[in-house]
Every structure is written in structure tokens, then in C-alpha cells.
Amino acid sequence: MTVKPWGNLVGVRPTKPLHSLLDRGLSYEDALEAMQGRYGISRDKFDLLWQVANTARPVLAESSDPALFSVYVGIPFCPSRCLYCSFPSHSLTDLGKYRSQFVESLIHEISETGRQTAAAGMRPFTVYIGGGTPTALEPEELNRVLTSLRESFPGVWREFTVEAGRPETITDDHFQVIKQNGVERISINPQTMHSSTLALIGRKHSPDDVISAVKKARNYGIEIVNMDVIIGLPGEDAGMVEETANQILALQPENITMHVFARKRASRFNDQQIAYSLPDASEATEMHSKVTEMVNGTYQPYYLYRQRDILGGLENIGYTLPDHQCLYNILMIEERHNIIGLGGGATSKFVTQDVSLTNISTPKDVRIYLERIPQLIERRGVEIIKQAD
Numbered sequence: 001m002t003v004k005p006w007g008n009l010v011g012v013r014p015t016k017p018l019h020s021l022l023d024r025g026l027s028y029e030d031a032l033e034a035m036q037g038r039y040g041i042s043r044d045k046f047d048l049l050w051q052v053a054n055t056a057r058p059v060l061a062e063s064s065d066p067a068l069f070s071v072y073v074g075i076p077f078c079p080s081r082c083l084y085c086s087f088p089s090h091s092l093t094d095l096g097k098y099r100s101q102f103v104e105s106l107i108h109e110i111s112e113t114g115r116q117t118a119a120a121g122m123r124p125f126t127v128y129i130g131g132g133t134p135t136a137l138e139p140e141e142l143n144r145v146l147t148s149l150r151e152s153f154p155g156v157w158r159e160f161t162v163e164a165g166r167p168e169t170i171t172d173d174h175f176q177v178i179k180q181n182g183v184e185r186i187s188i189n190p191q192t193m194h195s196s197t198l199a200l201i202g203r204k205h206s207p208d209d210v211i212s213a214v215k216k217a218r219n220y221g222i223e224i225v226n227m228d229v230i231i232g233l234p235g236e237d238a239g240m241v242e243e244t245a246n247q248i249l250a251l252q253p254e255n256i257t258m259h260v261f262a263r264k265r266a267s268r269f270n271d272q273q274i275a276y277s278l279p280d281a282s283e284a285t286e287m288h289s290k291v292t293e294m295v296n297g298t299y300q301p302y303y304l305y306r307q308r309d310i311l312g313g314l315e316n317i318g319y320t321l322p323d324h325q326c327l328y329n330i331l332m333i334e335e336r337h338n339i340i341g342l343g344g345g346a347t348s349k350f351v352t353q354d355v356s357l358t359n360i361s362t363p364k365d366v367r368i369y370l371e372r373i374p375q376l377i378e379r380r381g382v383e384i385i386k387q388a389d
């Protein structure tokens with residue numbers, strides 16, 4: 001018989017039903033009974049949700065003022081496209097010629113949106129630059145983007161993250177720009193510490209590039225480093241995953257995000273899957289349990305989400321050292337805080353009074369983004385004004 005730890009709880013954000021119960025003041029025992037009765041989830045998964053939801057709740061309370069918002073900026077370029085990627089990102093080789101035009105439009109979008117939020121009396125809470133790979137921009141371009149964010153959304157930000165997911169893109173000049181603009185958190189993503197797998201999945205960096213980027217981040221005084229790992233990459237077994245986890249733990253990042261391989265329709269993998277061998281559900285579960293065991297005790301889970309076609313029906317979990325959780329990740333997953341998405345393939349989410357959401361997304365294709373940006377700024381401005389009402 002197949003065991004389904006998540007029972008019939010489907011959807012990307014499994015903490016949401018638990019938050020509804022916590023809003024009503026249910027105790028651990030009552031919430032467990034309600035979740036098991038309704039969804040049939042296992043005690044282990046409930047305990048995971050309980051820990052994550054209770055870590056999130058102080059952050060949700062702190063950010064609950066409707067005049068607050070967080071900014072997400074999507075930089076839709078990467079040095080190459082990873083095998084499994086479905087994110088809105090273009091390989092620089094294919095569409096890099098649009099990069100400088102994109103930066104000009106983005107800066108315009110940032111400053112216009114800053115005018116709209118200021119007029120509506122809204123205040124920035126956190127800022128997160130992702131993509132894509134923000135450090136695929138030239139340092140001078142990145143500096144212009146960061147400076148324009150600081151000027152357009154003045155105030156004290158609770159957190160400022162820049163992803164530097166592909167370690168081969170981040171130079172000393174990038175680190176200087178990041179540091180001088182007050183970025184406290186960066187993400188350097190090995191995914192695996194095995195060169196053969198990195199080559200197979202189309203990433204152009206080596207494990208040594210990862211180690212060197214993390215050491216430099218420390219030397220530049222970046223306070224929080226996140227590292228992403230993927231469990232179940234093609235050709236990897238439990239021993240390889242354990243080696244990767246050991247090497248990552250040795251670098252002592254404040255955050256570790258444990259992803260599980262998912263077959264995504266918009267990925268290269270989807271077209272070529274016959275050529276790759278993936279672990280089956282029980283192998284993936286074994287790897288997941290092993291890494292969980294390795295991080296538990298030192299790190300605690302603080303956000304999680306599920307995906308369709310994820311190996312073993314498992315979940316992606318963000319882990320953190322105590323008091324180092326990424327506020328933006330919590331806010332983005334829990335959807336109780338306004339998020340303004342700028343740049344390529346970014347979604348704005350405006351929370352209405354009945355806690356439903358109005359979503360507005362920018363185009364994933366940079367060429368369409370460049371064409372449509374004036375209409376997008378205007379449409380999003382209407383929602384920003386509504387928040388002031």
C-alpha cells in the first residue's frame with residue numbers, strides 16, 4: 001500500500017489551512033485533530049507544518065499593516081539554462097542583447113512605482129532581487145538597479161536580499177556593489193557539489209566556485225548566506241546527496257533551502273526526460289530524510305512549499321539557523337502581505353481586506369516585457385491606489 005504522508009492535502013502552500021486554524025486560536029491537539037480529520041496527513045507532516053507556521057506568525061504579525069509592502073525584482077537572465085528550470089529566465093547567449101535595454105526599463109519601472117507607493121502612503125518592508133540570476137548583470141548595471149531601489153523606496157528595510165545563484169557570475173565588483181548598497185543576504189546555490197551532475201544539468205560552475213563565492217561573501221561581511229540544494233538530480237544516489245549536504249554544512253550557511261527535483265513542463269528536462277534516470281519515490285524519500293536528519297537540531301524549518309510532479313510527493317523546505325529566517329520567503333509563501341513584483345516574470349500580490357489576493361504578473365519574455373511596461377505600470381498603479389483607500 002502506498003503511504004501518502006500529505007494525505008489528500010494538495011496545493012503549493014500547505015501551511016495555509018493551518019494558519020486559518022491558528023487564527024481561530026486552536027491548540028496543537030485541536031489543530032492536529034482537525035488537519036488529520038480533514039486531510040489525513042501524517043503526524044510528522046503536521047509537526048513540520050506546526051513548526052513552520054509558528055515561525056512565520058510573528059513575521060506575519062509584524063508585516064500585517066496594509067500600508068506595508070515588499071518588493072520583488074526579477075532579473076530574467078542566466079549564463080545558461082539549467083536542465084530542470086521553468087523560471088522566467090533567458091540564457092545570456094540567446095537574449096543577452098536585450099540586457100541593457102531591460103536595465104533601462106527596469107529602472108524606469110522602479111522609479112514610477114516608487115512614486116505611486118509614496119503617493120499612496122505605502123512603506124517598504126523587505127526587498128528581494130531574484131530571477132534568473134541578478135549577478136548576470138554587469139556590476140555597474142546591478143549598482144544602478146540597487147541605487148534606484150534605494151532612492152525610489154526610501155525608508156528602513158527590514159531585509160535586503162540579492163540572489164547570486166550561479167557562483168560563476170559573482171565577481172569582486174559585484175560583491176562591492178552588493179555591500180555598498182546595504183544588502184545583508186545573498187543566495188549562492190550549488191544544487192549539488194558533484195561536477196559530473198553540474199555538467200549534466202547545464203550549470204557552468206564547479207564545486208570550488210561555490211566554496212570560493214561563499215568565502216568571499218564572508219570576507220565582504222555579508223551577514224546571511226543561503227545555499228540551495230536539490231535532492232533527486234538525475235544520476236545521483238543517496239551517497240552523493242549526503243556528500244553534497246556534508247560539504248554545504250561545512251560552509252556554515254545561515255540558510256539552507258532543500259529542494260526536491262520536480263518535472264516541470266516548461267523545462268528542457270520535460271522534452272528530453274528519456275535520456276535521464278531519476279531516483280524512484282522511495283529513494284527520493286530516503287535522501288530527503290537523510291538531509292533532514294543532518295540539518296535538524298542545528299537548523300529549523302521556516303518555510304515550505306510543494307510542487308506538482310515533485311519526486312516522491314515530497315516538499316521543498318527552507319531551513320534557517322535560529323533568528324536568521326528570510327522574511328521575504330515567509331511573506332511570499334504565506335500570501336498575507338502586499339508584494340510588488342517588478343522586472344521580468346514577477347508577480348505583484350495585493351492583499352484585499354477579506355485576505356483574498358489580486359495578482360498582476362509581468363511578462364516572462366523580456367521582449368514582451370519591454371513592449372508592455374507602460375501599461376503594466378499603469379495597471380499596477382490602480383491597485384496601489386486601492387491599498388491607500
Ligand code: SF4
Binds near residue numbers: 077078080081
Ligand atoms: S540558475 Fe536558476 S533561474 Fe537560472 S536557469 Fe538555472 S534554475 Fe533557472
